[in-house]
Amino acid sequence: MQRVTVESLVERFSLKVLVGGKHLKRSITKSRVHRPGLEFVGFFDFFPTERIQVLGTKEVTYLHKLSKEERKTRIGNIVHYHPPCFIVKAKEDELTYLKHHCLEEEIPLLITKNVESTTEFITTLEAYLSNELAPQISIHGVCLNVSGIGILLRGKSGVGKSETAHTLIGRGHRLVADDIVVLKKISPHTLLGTHDVKTKEYLALRSIGLLNVVRLYGQKAFQEETRISLDITLTKWEKDALNNELDHELKFTEYMGVKIPSIEIQVQPGRDVAGLIEAAVHNWILKQQGYSAAEEFISRIEAEMSGSALE
Numbered sequence: 385m386q387r388v389t390v391e392s393l394v395e396r397f398s399l400k401v402l403v404g405g406k407h408l409k410r411s412i413t414k415s416r417v418h419r420p421g422l423e424f425v426g427f428f429d430f431f432p433t434e435r436i437q438v439l440g441t442k443e444v445t446y447l448h449k450l451s452k453e454e455r456k457t458r459i460g461n462i463v464h465y466h467p468p469c470f471i472v473k474a475k476e477d478e479l480t481y482l483k484h485h486c487l488e489e490e491i492p493l494l495i496t497k498n499v500e501s502t503t504e505f506i507t508t509l510e511a512y513l514s515n516e517l518a519p520q521i522s523i524h525g526v527c528l529n530v531s532g533i534g535i536l537l538r539g540k541s542g543v544g545k546s547e548t549a550h551t552l553i554g555r556g557h558r559l560v561a562d563d564i565v566v567l568k569k570i571s572p573h574t575l576l577g578t579h580d581v582k583t584k585e586y587l588a589l590r591s592i593g594l595l596n597v598v599r600l601y602g603q604k605a606f607q608e609e610t611r612i613s614l615d616i617t618l619t620k621w622e623k624d625a626l627n628n629e630l631d632h633e634l635k636f637t638e639y640m641g642v643k644i645p646s647i648e649i650q651v652q653p654g655r656d657v658a659g660l661i662e663a664a665v666h667n668w669i670l671k672q673q674g675y676s677a678a679e680e681f682i683s684r685i686e687a688e689m690s691g692s693a694l695e
């Protein structure tokens with residue numbers, strides 16, 4: 385999990401700091417934010433003090449309808465709990481009372497210049513925090529987006545992962561990460577694959593060196609992140625190690641408790657490994673749509689046998 389601070393929110397969302405500029409190193413630990421409502425009428429039993437507090441037009445309008453003393457009490461009660469920061473969607477001259485409280489309690493007070501509604505802003509903010517605060521691990525391999533599907537390409541050093549990735553990029557697919565792949569668990573059933581920043585856009589090829597795929601092939605050759613749907617392991621060719629069955633039993637690889645369907649592809653000179661990966665991805669897509677080539681083939685055989693038996 386990365387450390388997210390109020391300062392990083394200011395930079396990411398171009399927020400204006402009204403108060404608390406010396407306290408922007410405060411940590412954000414929760415991905416959900418909170419819009420005070422019941423707290424304004426004195427109900428604090430379930431007040432999430434560790435969350436960012438967001439005040440939209442409705443909240444600010446309500447506060448302005450209160451008397452000066454009431455407003456002071458209501459805001460004071462919330463500020464007393466020291467949330468990480470306040471983000472407000474309002475004009476600066478409407479927030480004199482809030483600036484005073486935040487200044488006293490050393491809490492950052494920020495204004496969003498975003499033209500979105502408060503609800504849309506919160507949705508964007510929570511998506512960013514969920515991504516940044518997600519549990520994560522780093523693994524050795526390559527991450528690509530092939531035909532819109534995120535895949536992990538793993539295998540021993542020298543088996544040809546990066547070379548295969550280069551071929552796939554040449555066929556119009558996209559690199560996400562090479563060598564070090566960062567996996568983020570953004571839900572109980574969802575893994576996101578991304579790079580570790582240092583290796584962003586780079587692909588290392590033996591005998592060639594380091595390539596910047598964006599400089600070589602354009603922006604279409606790279607994307608920042610992708611949801612992982614398939615885990616593909618490349619192994620050296622072993623005769624008779626894999627049988628030509630109609631349909632292989634589904635296997636899984638588990639990362640941080642999330643199970644990802646996995647397959648093994650053997651590598652040998654002359655074998656179109658990139659093409660096999662494309663076939664695996666397209667076959668996985670068809671299976672998600674409820675189609676199985678093996679089941680259809682067996683149905684044809686059974687239908688033919690039934691027809692022969694009736695003759």
